Amino acid sequence: MTLDKDKLGELYGKVGVGNQTTLGIMGSNRDISVGEIFLIYSCRDNHERVFFFRVLGLENYLRQVDDIARVAGTLMVEGDSYLSGIERNMLLSVGGRMLGYAEKKGDEWVFNSPRRLPDHLASVYRPVPGTSDENVRTMLECQTEGEVYVGDLQVGEKTLDVPIRIPSKFLPMHVGIFGATGSGKSNLMMVLIKSAIDNNLDAFRNPEKNSQRVSAFCIDPHDEFAKGVDKYGIQHVVENMSASTRSEVIGEFYYLTTHKRATRRDIRKYTREIRILWSEIQPRDLYSIRDFTAEMTSFIDSQYNVKHEDWISTILNMDEEAADAANVQKGTLRAVKRRLGFLRRSPIYIEKGTSILSDIFSAMETGRILVVNTSLMSDREQFLLTTIVTRTLADMRRALKSSGNLGDFEKQGQMRLPAPFFNSVKTLARAFYGLGGVEDDSPVQDPRDLPVIQVTVEEAPSILNPELMKGQSVFKDISRQGRKFNIGLLVVSQQVSVLDNVILSQMNTEINLRLGNEREIRACIENASVNISGFENEFRVMSRGEAIVTQSHRELPLPIRIPLFDDIYEKDKHRYKDKGSKKSEEHIL
């Protein structure tokens, strides 16, 4: 046989009863924990396979004892009793789920859903860090490879050196991050941001690989990503880069905030203030974050049709007589004004001035990462910002997708986007989207060859709830069509149960951290992209930083431990230096 079984780990036990979904294993009396992964070697009909099994339940088992409670009682009552040669009869009955099996096809290991059964009494191996890593890594390659690193394969309380990555091409099919407060969402976000930066750095350094860049618009509701939670943050990654690398990978700025002056001095260099012009807001941006009655929407729509990008100023300045003349009820006008009122009070949404939106567009189209400090924004301001950015980026790419050449694109853009914004970015857009030129007749790129754009939706239930998604929400379109434009949502939420079904059914990757209660656990299991029924107990015992990653394009639900950002930064910080300087360092060493 080709496989070195010693490299699977230590021999732990034998397969007992079970079927292709659940198995019972009789194993030695070791300190096993729920969540451990065992490897079962099987060679039925000469097909060498390694089955992956996840421990979901444990029970002490004493051979030759049917009634363990009675024996315990006797030991207690008859003080002189003993258990003769009991050590070898003390076993652990381990129940759990089959995750699937790996087998070699040609030179490649492929992984399959659990549709077969291991041999009778097949040997069960317990992976040992340091011994089994390489084997497991090879066998699971098709389940773990990709560009965006999220964590390491967890086997019980330990991890193997098997990095779990998500392929960037699956990001536009939306990613969900679910976890209760304190489950490690912020750290995970920082790890993901770092992974995206690493991916882009790699793409920049190895242009011959032609790999795709990843852009991310990351909402940071507690302003922790840049500075970091503990010791290091994204700022350290940025600072560590040489100027040339930084300008290629990070650009001029990466940090967006409401109040630049309140930003720490070192970060301020890379900071832009968030300002959005009223003219860049479309009515459906607002419909996406709040519900409006039919009267209100018809009034807003009529104003938008007439006044276009000036619709907000027009409505806010409209007096009741003018409304009367336009056949609008006073109540409706007042209600709409009340709802738009926050724009007048907001420091972010301005009537006149310089907008950041074109810079955001430019950053997103060039594979940049933006950390958006929303800690000083109201919820509504934050939701509106996410909506506007998402809708603008999507509309730009939609215009591109529906065009044959740059001339077409410009027409499409004029039609779909507010004129002042489109006019300010069209030259740039032509440069990004044109294929071999910027002339009207130059053909355009396929959006799928452009950087993957990932937009974070924080506190997702506030905007991705069934009420708002019923109406004209821009997120409804994105969730269904995002993959066409290479734009994906990164939905971050403490709850799964309250999210709209459209987004849940379109979501193809879930990173499930520890959840708050039984209802969320149930919802999470029901909505997972692969069958993880039976993992209820797992969720109940998960600790901070542990997660189960489910992906519709992969058969295996992957238990992972997300490393602390500080640790991986320490490990990788040398990589951000210039290639040249790194080489010289090595030379000196």
Next chain:
Amino acid sequence: MVFTDINNQQDRRDEQEFTKDETRIKERLLDTFTPYNPDVILENDFRVAAIDGSGTDSLMTLDDIRIHLLSTSTVVVDTNTQSENLFAPIDRESLESEIGEQPHIDIHWHSGVRGDARKKLAETLANIYPLKDVATLTLPFFRDYRPGEISAFSDFAGTEYEKHVPRLREMEFLISREQLLTNPTVHEEIRKVSEYAAARRLLMSDLQLKYLLLDGALSVFMHFVRHYPSMPSGFMLRDLCVLARQKNVVVCAVSKNHTIPFAHRIAGMARDVFGDNAKWFCHLPSSEDPDGGLHIYEDRTYIPPMLAVPYLYSFSRDNRPSRIDFDRIWWLENIFVPGDPGATRDNEKALFAELEFMSRDARWYGYPVPLALAHESCKLSYEDLRLAKEVCMDVRSEMGLERRKAQDLRADYDM
């Protein structure tokens, strides 16, 4: 109805008989002893072996042929008080190197052809028992049964056995209950012999045992007319007892389901005298003992068994009393002190203290742990038997033999 009858006929009679024995049992036969401390460290740790067997007389039924399957298991434990690993079984490898693979499996079959049962049984027994010379096998019985009278074949001259001498040299003729060779009897005999064979291997090994525990009783069934055992196993048992005495091994047989009448009354009496938690034993004397046998089993043929000394004992308040038999010759030499009941009692107490010490496993509290372990390792579950049957079917089909159904016949009708 049945219970009324039992109560009227048997219980009433036994009650009357028991009344006659009551005082004797209470005052002279029943006693308690001082159990070992749980943390005792014996000066000489010792080894105890136990043998148990199990089997089926119908592994396969092929018309009038039945295939018997027997599994016999031997366990040797060490008191290990010095290393505080009480009664741990000695490791399998050293055990198997001394006495062969464990558990030991035997197979037997015979047909319904006249004489076939006896012939095949004799072949199987001769095959299983390690002592192959039948003449040597038969003599120990006579030495114990007629001590001082018969010690060699030449001594048969002039005795009632003279005419049977040729029969005592052939295994087949030792089976003198041919008419009774039903399947269960045959099975029972092979099982016993298989256990005795294991016992003999143990006694001949270098394992240096102090005790050898068997499951059941040390009964020998006698031929009513010829006055010697009606089956070969009877001779084998005596062969073992003689061998054990030579090797200083105590042979005893423990049975949970014995047939001692009024055992529950004796147990009740023990509770009254010694208290609920007491560990006790009760000698069941025979007619040859001083003061003779007890009235309650006067008419019960096999109690006490010939050449054996039975005791009733209980080491656990939760269980019914069990019975234990010792070789009478060994008992007369080692326990019984003629004319000194006190010394005899002291010997008994020491013996039962040791037996009790080996019966404290929490899984089978009150039952000797080596026997329990042997039982666990020999028993054939329904599932084991089903698998064995399947294996048989596969073997047959591999050999190109015709396929026949192997389940119980009643399975055909789903009964």
